[in-house]
Amino acid sequence: MRALIHDFETAGGSARHCGVVQLAVLSGILGNDGAFYRRWQSYANYHPGGPIASATTRVHGLRDEDVADCPDYRRAVPEVYQAAARQGFDALVIGFSNTSFDNVIAHRLGLRPRRSLDLFLPAYRLKKRDGLESASLASTYQALTGEAPLNAHDALGDVRMTAALIPPLMARFGFTDFAGFLDWATTGQPVPGMRLRFGPARGHTIESLDDDALVRALNGWRGGNIDVLASLEAEYARRGLPARPEQGQLF
Structure with a gap:
C-alpha cells in the first residue's frame, strides 16, 4: 500500500x-x-x-x-x-x-x-x-x-x-x-479510564461522569479521538440509558 x-x-x-x-x-x-x-x-x-x-x-x-x-x-x-x-x-x-x-x-x-x-x-x-x-x-x-x-x-x-x-x-x-x-x-474501541479532553467535564474519566454529564459529553463530541466516542457510547449502553434518536430523527 x-x-x-x-x-x-x-x-x-x-x-x-x-x-x-x-x-x-x-x-x-x-x-x-x-x-x-x-x-x-x-x-x-x-x-x-x-x-x-x-x-x-x-x-x-x-x-x-x-x-x-x-x-x-x-x-x-x-x-x-x-x-x-x-x-x-x-x-x-x-x-x-x-x-x-x-x-x-x-x-x-x-x-x-x-x-x-x-x-x-x-x-x-x-x-x-x-x-x-x-x-x-x-x-x-x-x-x-x-x-x-x-x-x-x-x-x-x-x-x-x-x-x-x-x-x-x-x-x-x-x-x-x-x-x-x-x-x-481506525475503528473506535472503548478504552477503560479514558479521560475527556473537551467540555465542562474535561480531565474526568468517562466512567466517573454522572448521567447528565455523560449525555452532554456524548452530544458534545465533534470529532477527533474515535476511542472517546466509542467509550462514551459503551458507557451509555452499560448504564441502560434511554435509546438516543438517530441523527435527523425528529420524534
Whole structure:
C-alpha cells in the first residue's frame, strides 16, 4: 500500500491557525508486515509568517533567525503534498496524534487523504492495557524498540520513529497483516479510564461522569479521538440509558 507519514513543527498556537516552521514527509510502500519502504522524502524548514513563540522554541529548538530566509510555508508546503499526491502516496496518511494536529494543518494547505491512520490511538490502547508509562511518541518508541528516541520534536526524527512503530504495535496486538491492523486501528474501541479532553467535564474519566454529564459529553463530541466516542457510547449502553434518536430523527 502506498502511504505517506508526516509531521509538522510550528510557531505555536492552534493547529487551525499556526504557522509552520518545519515539515517532514516520508512517502513509500507499506508491506503486509507493516515495514515501511521509503521511496520519496521531503524535509525542510519554512518561514511561519510571524514570530515563533518562545515556549514553542523550547520544544523544537527553532528560532526566528533560523527560518528568516526560508520559503513561506503557505506557498511551499502545498507543493510538497501535491508532489506526493502525483505519485499516489496520499492513499493513506499516517502520523502520531495527527488526527487533531498534523492532519488539520495539512488540510488547510490542500491535503485530501483517502484514508488516515493515527498511531497515537493504538499507543494509548497499549498504555491502558499494559500500563506503559506514557503514550507519547518518544516514550512508546523506546518501550517498543528498546532504543533511545530519534531526535524527538525534529520533524524528520518524529516521522522515522512513527514508521518504526508500525510493526511492533502490530505484534503487540497480535496482528500479522497490515490491512487487519489498519481496520482495527481506525475503528473506535472503548478504552477503560479514558479521560475527556473537551467540555465542562474535561480531565474526568468517562466512567466517573454522572448521567447528565455523560449525555452532554456524548452530544458534545465533534470529532477527533474515535476511542472517546466509542467509550462514551459503551458507557451509555452499560448504564441502560434511554435509546438516543438517530441523527435527523425528529420524534
